[in-house]
Amino acid sequence: MFSSERLKGIDVFVSVADCGSFKAAAERMSLTASAISKGIARLESRLGTRLFHRTTRSLSLTDAGIAFYRTCTGVLADLEEAELSLHAENTEPRxxxxxxxxxxxxxxxxxxxxxxxxxxxxxxxxxxxxxxxxxxxxxxxxxxxxxxxxxxxxxxxxxxxYVGREWHIFCASPAYLSKHGTPVTVHDLEHHQCIAYGWADGAISPWSFAGTQAGEIERRAIAARFVVGDGEGLVIAVSAGCGIAQLPSWLVKRQLEEGTLVEVLPHLATDGLAINLxxxxxxxxxxxxxxxxxxxxxxxxxxxxxxx
Missing domain, CATH: 3.40.190.10 (Periplasmic binding protein-like II)
Structure with missing residues (x-):
């Protein structure tokens, strides 16, 4: 059964941790430094562990204190939210x-x-x-x-x-296509410079292609000349005329509207990752x-x- 004793000292503990000293916490809470010190001592005694490292010049949380602080701040935030939500005027987001x-x-x-x-x-x-x-x-x-x-x-x-899905398209800059030609089939990509997404462990994301059947998606590894581990970095590379990239359409919407990038192989575009809240x-x-x-x-x- 829940005991109200468990709440005693939590506000004092959080205040000391936030302020970094008993004196500053005492001023914030309009208490004496002695009262703050005794409150922490009682809390540590009840918990059976030290919450602070104390020296004459510094005060810092122990490992146990750090873990307890995270829990206590969450509890206090939940209590505050519960109290606010009870007031009728707070049906407005605040x-x-x-x-x-x-x-x-x-x-x-x-x-x-x-x-x-x-x-x-x-x-x-x-x-x-x-x-x-x-x-x-x-x-x-x-x-x-x-x-x-x-x-x-x-x-x-x-x-x-679930709120929707990305739409993955292939795109390149007009300058690149003018120099290297526009691919018409998936096999044409073998003769183009490809820009792929790369992970920190060295892995390279395969590209997805619409299959012959409705809703079918084929994933293939590609021979990429450029590997970039950031979506916006990929946009910069493809905009600079370095090659063809597969990107979510939301990421290049402005560039497509301005004409600085052009969609290619539209018949091979596919659904991408799901977006969730x-x-x-x-x-x-x-x-x-x-x-x-x-x-x-x-x-x-x-x-x-x-x-x-």
Missing amino acids: GRVHIGLPGAFGRLQALPVILRFAQEYALLLPHISFSDRFIDPIEDGVDIVVRIGGSDVWPDTLGHR VWAKSRQALPKVSALLEALAAGLVPSGGKIE
């Missing part, structure tokens, strides 16, 4: 919301949607981070994650929403989360479900 976005897709596609949404709600405080690594909403403390690529099996603790189910009822999920789902998906 407060800090942390959104995790993949690099290029996040900047070009998701960020404009979030900024338009935030401009409608003055009390919303977006915290937007960009990373192409796997982000766990619960472990990393992120409210909403926009994820490229999905999973067939999702944990019960996570909510998820992922969040912790425990936070779904918060207005700032539920409303932003709806805004992202509507803003990212054009007609047909292809994210272009």
Whole structure:
């Protein structure tokens, strides 16, 4: 059974960890330094472990203190959100919301949607981070994650929403095509310079081609002259006339409209990775989360479900 004793000292502990000293924490909480010190001592005694390394000149968290701090800040944030959500006036999105976005897709596609949404709600405080690594909403403390690529099996603790798919096309610069000619068949690519995506471990992503049957996709390894481990880097390389690349259409939409890149082999274009919204189910009822999920789902998906 839950005991209220477990909450005692948590606010003091978090304040000391944030401030870096008993004196600063005491000033923040309008307590004496002695009261702060005794509160930490009682908490450490109850937990049976030291939370801080103490010297005459410094104060730092132990390994156990770091782990406990992460848990406590999450608990306090959840309590704050629960209290805010009880007030009727807070049906409007407000407060800090942390959104995790993949690099290029996040900047070009998701960020404009979030900024338009935030401009409608003055009390919303977006915290937007960009990373192409796997982000766990619960472990990393992120409210909403926009994820490229999905999973067939999702944990019960996570909510998820499929919003659409990328559309992968082949493209090159007009200057390159003027010099080397325009490929008409997949076999023509053998006589062209290809620019491929490469992973940090040295692996090169194969290209996907539409098969002869509807919905069929063939994946083939290619002999790439240039290997670039970044989507925007690929765009720079193909725009410089270095060869032909296969890219998601959303990444080169502006270049195609301006004519600095040209689509080739349109009959071989294919569906790409799925785009999903992922969040912790425990936070779904918060207005700032539920409303932003709806805004992202509507803003990212054009007609047909292809994210272009």
